[in-house]
Amino acid sequence: MNTRAGERLQGLRELTGLTQAQFAEMLDINYVRLRNIEQKKARMAEDEFAKIGALLPEFIFWLTFEGDINMDDLKNSTENLCKLAAAKIEAGQIPKGYHLEDKIK
Numbered sequence: 001m002n003t004r005a006g007e008r009l010q011g012l013r014e015l016t017g018l019t020q021a022q023f024a025e026m027l028d029i030n031y032v033r034l035r036n037i038e039q040k041k042a043r044m045a046e047d048e049f050a051k052i053g054a055l056l057p058e059f060i061f062w063l064t065f066e067g068d069i070n071m072d073d074l075k076n077s078t079e080n081l082c083k084l085a086a087a088k089i090e091a092g093q094i095p096k097g098y099h100l101e102d103k104i105k
Contacts, residue, residue: 010038011098
């Protein structure tokens with residue numbers, strides 16, 4: 001496994017079905033900065049982890065250190081993006097290459 005946080009961020013964005021521009025706007029992160037993080041040209045800063053954690057709290061452990069993703073937490077989340085991600089996971093629409101499927105419990 002051992003993917004970098006930027007790769008996991010890209011996998012999370014793809015799971016939600018958002019473009020880089022849409023995701024950057026929702027996170028209040030500059031589009032070019034997001035693209036650079038996803039392309040491993042830059043590392044995520046602490047404030048960026050905080051923004052992502054606020055928007056997608058049920059994914060923060062996976063994003064930060066490849067921790068497990070709890071499906072019940074996703075389904076019961078107050079955040080619509082987490083609920084959308086849960087529905088896509090249940091429908092088998094998991095992006096390949098990010099090892100998401102290995103961490104879903």
